[in-house]
Amino acid sequence: MHKHILTHGPSQCPLLREGSSGGYVKKLQGMLLAAGFNPGKIDGVFGPLTRAAVLAFQKSKGLVQDGIVGKMTWTALGVNCEAPPPVNPCPTLQQGSTGPAVINLQGILKTKGFYAGNIDGIFGPITSAAVVAFQKCMGLVQDGIVGRKTWTALGVNCS
Numbered sequence: 001m002h003k004h005i006l007t008h009g010p011s012q013c014p015l016l017r018e019g020s021s022g023g024y025v026k027k028l029q030g031m032l033l034a035a036g037f038n039p040g041k042i043d044g045v046f047g048p049l050t051r052a053a054v055l056a057f058q059k060s061k062g063l064v065q066d067g068i069v070g071k072m073t074w075t076a077l078g079v080n081c082e083a084p085p086p087v088n089p090c091p092t093l094q095q096g097s098t099g100p101a102v103i104n105l106q107g108i109l110k111t112k113g114f115y116a117g118n119i120d121g122i123f124g125p126i127t128s129a130a131v132v133a134f135q136k137c138m139g140l141v142q143d144g145i146v147g148r149k150t151w152t153a154l155g156v157n158c159s
Contacts, residue, residue: 013081016069090151090158097123
């Protein structure tokens with residue numbers, strides 16, 4: 001009846017109950033198992049065995065035994081429900097950095113005509129030179145480090 005409630009609140013502590021499925025159920029099952037409660041197969045499906053494990057865990061922690069995994073149960077399992085998930089659209093990058101953010105950076109620099117190397121997710125000397133050239137063109141500090149000001153100049157919304 002109130003399905004929209006599930007979308008509110010911190011995303012790392014979603015409301016789970018029998019019938020739920022997905023990555024968070026898998027995480028829950030793994031944590032229950034680590035705490036000594038057998039949720040059955042770690043398959044991402046919240047079935048009767050997982051519900052029984054949740055009930056036993058809730059009982060052991062003196063929580064309301066409703067079989068529903070909410071903030072109190074997640075917290076008892078050791079999850080910090082207050083911290084926002086770390087999603088930073090503008091991570092600080094410099095020579096030696098690797099990963100998806102570097103691929104994004106290289107793609108933007110290539111589109112703007114500053115980068116001619118491979119888009120490989122490796123921040124090497126060629127990427128560094130492209131960053132410095134872009135920073136010089138934009139009147140920024142030419143340090144080869146991609147921080148908030150450089151991301152913003154590249155047209156990325158950092159908020």
